Amino acid sequence: MPKYEVLSKEAAKAELEALRAAYNEKKALGLRLDMSRGKPCPKQLDLSEGLLDAKLLNPPTTESGFDCRNYGLLDGIPEAKRLFGEMLNVPAEQVIVCGNSSLQIMYDLVQDIVTNAGGEPIRWLCPVPGYDRHFSILESFGIEMIPIPMRSGGPDMSLVEQYCRDERVKGLICVPKYSNPEGTTYTEEVVRRFAALQPSARDFRVIWDNAYCVHDLYKEAEPLANVLALAKAAGTEDRFLEVTSFSKISFPGAGISCIAASPANIAAIKKRMNIQTISYDKLNQLRHVRYFKNVSGVSAHMKKHASILRPKFEAVLDILERDLSEPGFASWSQPRGGYFISLNILTGTAKRTYTRCVEAGVTLTPAGATYPLGHDPEDKNLRIAPTYPSLEELQAAAGLLCLCAKIAALEVMIA
């Protein structure tokens, strides 16, 4: 099969007929497959079974003798601060350990910025394609989102620098390692340009959502430069708010999360947090530290996740290669970590491809979700989440996705 763009109209029509017949056959199978969300599969959850052992909490006291069952230690138990500090390469004093959700931390950070802006209209920069839940937070506060295209090693930094001259631009939110959805890790040069930013807005903040800091699929991790260290050297450390969590290390929804930031930001956040709550769940913090011990323990655990996930990612990539390389209208990311594969198909066909998939029982993240307000201006990006389904389900689902993408491409080409 040659590239679609060189097919004669007759050949294209014949191919479309054949693909539609194949689609109808698949549709008749009544599939129920879900590649929509970045959820660990049950086998991954089983890896952390030992975390629930009651012995881990005996005694229920920190190394300093503090009873984790009672109120207190607002910023987290010392050993959990140290563990996150090791994971992010940040001093433990610059870490606040929170509850189960880094999303909730980010919501709160954004809301605080909005509250301080006192009703003035504000703008944030959003690398695209990006994480739909980030965009939802900004949207919920009526923040104008300015899309910044992703390049091979991170966002288009010239554009970021240019927009930063606008003092209405108050922030940027991103996933700097194994980005959602492309799996891109920002290069050191990009991170240095972040650290060197000179925004007009003095209260400009970057939310550095390091969700996949230890989520490598292969032995060689892609290194991410330490933004807080570089920013400290550049005198801009107050501009960065880094977050991460154990949601995809232990249990989604029953893990622990943290904020890492400059001493000034940590002090300001603790002051506000002291009004918000008395303390987070320290028993769960203690459980995590006793089970994972240190960053080596976390790394060993992540290798087990990788051995479950790698075959799934590779199965999808194999099928994309098998089905979409010859037609030539698609391109996709080859992530070495994280939770997603980003697929770009023919311009103007993502929505109809999505709809056709759903009609045949394959749920995907909705087309457009990787852009602010759900608006992909080229209507071409789809996010694939390969972690939850079994290998067999995944192969069936990916095959069907390719089929739908090809049908949509031919429909548009012929029209």
Place this chain on the structure above:
Amino acid sequence: MPKYEVLSKEAAKAELEALRAAYNEKKALGLRLDMSRGKPCPKQLDLSEGLLDAKLLNPPTTESGFDCRNYGLLDGIPEAKRLFGEMLNVPAEQVIVCGNSSLQIMYDLVQDIVTNAGGEPIRWLCPVPGYDRHFSILESFGIEMIPIPMRSGGPDMSLVEQYCRDERVKGLICVPKYSNPEGTTYTEEVVRRFAALQPSARDFRVIWDNAYCVHDLYKEAEPLANVLALAKAAGTEDRFLEVTSFSKISFPGAGISCIAASPANIAAIKKRMNIQTISYDKLNQLRHVRYFKNVSGVSAHMKKHASILRPKFEAVLDILERDLSEPGFASWSQPRGGYFISLNILTGTAKRTYTRCVEAGVTLTPAGATYPLGHDPEDKNLRIAPTYPSLEELQAAAGLLCLCAKIAALEVMIA
């Protein structure tokens, strides 16, 4: 010893000298006692040891088969919604189960109201004496707090009704059962008047912090009328946001909490919550439900707490009676549940009594803390938290407090 107010100046001076000598003796002991916060004591925490048993989470699935280790079930697992529903006498569908902190829920509810007010100055009503952390939340958003004096069966409702005519008055926050610090339970008449309120502000909200809903010290619980049911009957149910938690049932900081509200409010809160987080810690919800089972299980457990706490409350009350009844300048609450005793001493002496206690090693909640902005206009209220210290420590601390109160009273009377 006759009442202080009828003492001759000479007799008062002699008494003051004797009390000062006694105080200096106590001070020389170098005590370190803390009656400042409503913290359970270690023996109370031991009551819930079984909650950490890993067997409780086997299998880790809800009754409907949902895996609690993974994302999902934003509003809580069905069995936890039912348990809270039983405790508050509210349909399970009108409950959202959250994380470990009802304070965090309240902060969020207030912040949402502030965000919607769009910078307009707003006022809230605060029954006084009240809970310092409630006041801190309102203060942190610059909300003007209007104190409403507590009467024997709840706040002065005529005053509440009167202030409700002011459309800048947007809310009221209170602890309706075993109130903090007086231990007052609102009478059915008071609750009915709450349900019947006709505030000018259409977005007026009452945060009904039912923190001590099952925290009885004696066999006969003081009944609290069901505000959501009465409000539903009165057509005002959208006005009430009820919260509670297991902080003082299982573990402070490692319990579970909830919001109960009208169907319209639950829908609105869930919509916002869907932006804030993916789900709360469902493993901890499951642990709690499997351990406590139902409202009878909770009641049985609370009887064990009561048997630890009752002697402590009674020891403090005995000492107040022994030391302060004859001098005649003080009055105090006789709570039948909750976590505090409220002590009113001679007008103008709470601050100096507090300072003198601290100087002798007895930490109390700071004088004034039970009023908005820490301002007790009569400078006479002190909050005693008798739960954490041992019985012996408590007796020593309460004795010293009475001594300091008497010294301060005589100093003011003589001056």
